[in-house]
Amino acid sequence: MSLLDVKNLKIYYFTLKGVVRAVDDVSFNVREGEVLGIAGESGSGKSTLGYGLMRLVPPPGRIVGGNIVVSGRDIVSMDEGTLRREIRWKVISMIFQGALNALNPVYTIGKQLVEPIIFHEDVSLKEAYERAAEMVKLVGLNEDVLRRYPHELSGGMKQRVMIAMALILRPKIVIADEPTTALDVVIQAQIMNLFKKIKKELNQSIIFITHDLSLIAEIADNVAVMYAGKIVEYGNSDNVFNTPKHPYTQGLLKSIPRLKSKEKLSWIPGTPPDLRNPPVGCRFHPRCPYVMDVCRREEPPIKDVGGNHLVACWLY
């Protein structure tokens, strides 16, 4: 049974210079205990999608269509109060990219960890602190960080705190938006290990958003590849990584430098489109090596090529 069902989600930014279709008609779902990786380069709309799932798209952005159904309830049409009380952090929580600034600088870590418990559950402060201590230990930190201020922690520790905070209410789904981008490679590996541990031990559903396909391969069961506001390929990790179908996914995978091989790298020529007026037809067609006439005219529908492997491309 799927925990999260996103259907035809559209998130547009209404700027003075025109409408930016940051997320345009995106559908996917996440099952219990599953990790969905959302991959995309800068400007593909992946972060907007992450904020959209919490209904926290910053203005002038707005969800203009579609549904986000979490355990049977659509949060797009939900009123703000219910959403706040019953969904946010309780059912969906989020780990933010800029862990450096995501913590309130004037309160101790403990206070901030306890805060959601106090506001969402009827628990005594002592019990809340006990739970916070437990969670802090789970993410590999010493209990005494509870008494410290954010500026006293290193980047890696702050990210662990953020993860602990996201898990503190044991939500059904955690969205992790580029959780390791600002970190060094050794710390990144440690954090990735932590994610694996959480996934395994807590059977936690995670939506892992990143530009780095290698990281997605490290953790995700399913992958959605986004390009210019749309999901162009979606399927099981093994399928997507081993037999990529969409020319964009193929190009992307071939462009990743690897440590253990000296195979020649390739790249995708051209630049991503301006989402204020995306190209007609398939949005990838100006950069596609297999471009056909139909690609310039019509948008390809998303199609199952077997084994729940979906591709939006006229080649299939």
Added chain:
Amino acid sequence: MVDKILIVEDLRKYYPIRRSLSEILMFKRGRYVRAVDGVSFYVNDGEVYCIVGESGCGKTTTGRLVTKLIEPTGGVIRYKPSSALARINNEFVVGGYVDYRRLPKKYVKLLRREVQIIFQDPYGSLDPRQTIYSILEEPLVIHGIGNDRKEREELIFKVLEDVKLSPPEEFINRYPHMLSGGQRQRVNIARALILGPKLVVADEPVSMLDVSVRAEILQLMMDLKISRGLTYVFITHDLAVANYICDRVAVMYLGKIVEEADMLKLVNEPLHPYTKALISAVPEPNPSNRFKIREVPIVGEVPSAAAVPPGCRFHPRCPYVMDVCRREEPPIKDVGGNHLVACWLY
């Protein structure tokens, strides 16, 4: 035997930390951030020498020192000039090398024509208020290259073609914010190359770019290296990127080189525990990885360069730490085949 184009010996750069009033009153000694703390290496003519390390290890400072953007606290940098500099044959060109310390200020400009730098940030490295044309014209104007606008325009067009921003007419009048990240990085490269340098320091030139254009820029740099006979000092935090472009690689940790070897050798037979950790931490696009935990043998995080641990500076995180590591700093040692390592294990 290839010539060494750059020789660096015991290079040090310390930044004083501003003491607070109470510290001054308590007569505490001034402290320093030891950004680069005794680094020695050389670069062969025509090779790509990589410096790899995590943030704060001093790799960027080393790059700045080599380009003479900042002055070292101590140590020697010697560069083998090719043209104009070599012709001024007096006390500061000794044995065919220019010693940075002895180079008079008025000749620094000549050095700039030969040693250039490509910056990391494709957004911050171009003046947002200048067109591509004026950005590329600036070096020419400063060095008095080209007699008139037409001549300079030809040079600018040529370099834009070289970095594959064509047709150039389409780009010269644009502002940086009208270009994509990859295009900006090409402008960045073009600016470094327009003066015809021999040695180019590339400071993380692809780390802020999208994956799909990274390879393209790397390839461009390799092509330019051949067509223009360049030597690169390539600074990166990403071993996988280094793997594609480097001939020799040095791993830096807290201001020191801990290991240096040919690229292939370093990846396949890393010796220093830190290098091993770095290599094991690199993620790979292999979905079967999701079922296993990556063994990263080291713990904790890099300490601040203002409080370098005594002895081997890596010892607090090292899984093989011994007593000697806590006491004494390991010397850098050749273990054979130009493979240098600074560790008491060897």
Added chain:
Amino acid sequence: MKKLLRNELLRIFLSSSISKIGIIFLAIMIIASAYVVMFMPLDFGLRYWNNPTFWADYPKLVPPEWVNIFLGNKLLRHTILITEKPTLSLEDTKQYILTYSHDTDQLPQTIVFKLNNITFTYTPIIELSVRRPDGRVINLLVIQPLTSGVSERVDLSGRLEVAVALSRFLKDEFNVSISATEVIQRKLEFKILMGTPVISNGYVDFKTLRGNYMFNVFLKSDDPTARIGSVEVVIFGWCYGLMGTDHLGRDLSQALLYGFPVALLIGVVTSVITAVVGALAGVVSGYYGGIVDEVIQRLCDVLNNIPLLPLLIFFMFVIRMNEELRRTVSPLAVIIIVLVVFSWAGIAIIVRSMVLSIKSQQFIEASVAVGASSIRIMFKHILPQVAPFIFAQMMFLTPSAILSEAALSLLGLSDPSIPTWGQILESAFANQAMYLGLWWWIVPPGLLIMYSAITFVFIAQGLEPIVEPRLRKV
């Protein structure tokens, strides 16, 4: 292309209505100032404003004429009747008749006869009389000018001969006796002259007589050369002009208008100099760092920790105390200099911090790497980045300069030879206008100070999205 970028900023600037209003306000200020520069004498202050005789024929302390719109024409208008040629010219008498129609119950403050440039060979006799609407004639007084070429100014109020004539008129025509001294003491001149007595409960009251009054001047002489250059009768009303008058009868509208270029000058000159000094100091301090930075920053600290107003007062006072300085330096210049000296530090501190962050950006380093000189980097790369901020600061400095000058004026420490809005308020305050309800003396100058200040505040607010891109509407 460069134009495009500029247009972009202009578009952002003009996208807010507040900046549009600011621009319109500024345009009005500039037009008013241009009018003054072109059509008013530049030495207006010395030649007219501070010269009481120039304002002798203006009513004192009266509100503007337009208040009649709200009061239903209750207030008597100030009227000047004038003639140059005699109406009737007989052999031995030249008669000048000036007709005045009085249609309110209010009596004038006073009536003044002005006989300008009386020329003669033998001394003539000049008789002044009034013919009232009811046909009664009052012979007011007789003058014999002493020398040829003099002008006579006869104020009917408080003049004994007139009082005597009025007292007699009252006795003769209405059989009411009020002595001449009492007429003067009780200021009954115009009640008698322009009214009919009504007696009720033993008290004498007067009812104003409406209709045409004829003011007659008879020049009696058989000397054919005797003549009066011009005859004027000034009926001092109870309202005047667009903005009313002050205690000296000065037409406030003129000084208010004259204040526009002065305010603009003080504001703009101060802010431009301050911005230039502050920007240069900030850029140099931030770019070079080291000892230069340390010195400039410590100086800024000191200057920034000194409250402006007391020091301004102090300095102006020093100038006033020192005879030599007072003669050589214009107080206005001192105000500007002191404002500059104590305001540049604020700009320098912020510009410095901006320069520090710009300096750390890679494109500056890139310029160094290609061999650019410090001067080139400062002027070509750094200054253009901080320019919009400096401009916005200039806009904020302008009103504070205008307000500071006004404050000093109130303390009487400004330049008296150049009338400003602040000085109008100073004389209003000194003459206790607010306790006397003389609102037209207080409200307009203050509103204009506020107007000129708010013009620049609006422009500064409109500039905010350009300076602080985070506030920009996307």
Added chain:
Amino acid sequence: MIAVLYGVLILTGVIIGVTGLSDIVLYNIVDERLRIIKQQLAIKIKDPEQLNRAVEELKQELIRAYDLDKPWYARIPRIIYQIMVLDLGTSRSTLSFSGSNKVADIILERIPNTVLMVTTAVLISSLVGLVVGLWSATKVGSLLDRFTSLISAISYSLPTWWFGMVVILVFAYELRLFPSGGMTTPGLTITDPITRFLDLLWHLFLPVLTLFVALVGSWIYVTRSIVISITKEDFIVVGRAKGLPERVIRNRYLLRNSAPPILTNMILGLAGSITGAILTEAIFNWPGMGSLYYNAILSADINMILALTYIYTLVYVVARFILEVLYVVLDPRVRY
């Protein structure tokens, strides 16, 4: 901070010296002392010529004692010393309420009055500014927000003292609701403290209203921009994502993080208002330092002007000092 204080002092000393003011002041002191001595001597020495000679001798002695025979820069240390020990000379024009003509006595007596008026106004206006600024910062671009920025623009451009005159015109002259000036009703002899207090409040109303209107705009503006800059911080989004009620976001996230810069402004505002209220005090004839300053200027009372300029500067510098201390308390990031 201490260095700044010294800097200000030295600067004042130099200004006083170079403009010749110190000569005037010191000669005043010398003349004053000579007058007293002459009176005393006149009792003993009857011969006028001898008396004059004695006085002249004394005068030379005093001139030497006050270093008046030396150039001004030699005297700066002395001037600074005098200022530091509050040996500020005597006033020509004013007496203290208790009859002293010592400048220090007069000023010390007036300080509480100024502080009473200014702190009341600053407290009220900062409170209102805080609430309105916070409110409009959470609704950027709304009608209310635009209205408040208009209000703050007007308030910024308003000459305070002029507004005081208008307020007197309206409330004291037209409506006759409040007294036009002063601090107490003259001739009020009732010693009942409640009546006295109400009388004080009645007199306080107009000046405080004036200062309030002049100050509140910048309060709104400053609060608004501080809060807006904090609204853009990541941790606010995190707070929202955590599903915390808006009230909690506002109080614990926005307000708490805005507190240090807002407090900075509050203290500086207080110091600034004390100096800025000079003209307001003059307009309302409030017996504080401001009207003292005004009268001193009108009567060219040099000692008084010097002393008051110094005191005003001191207030400002001390406020800055307090601020640095307070900042450490409020912001955990600056605690080392």
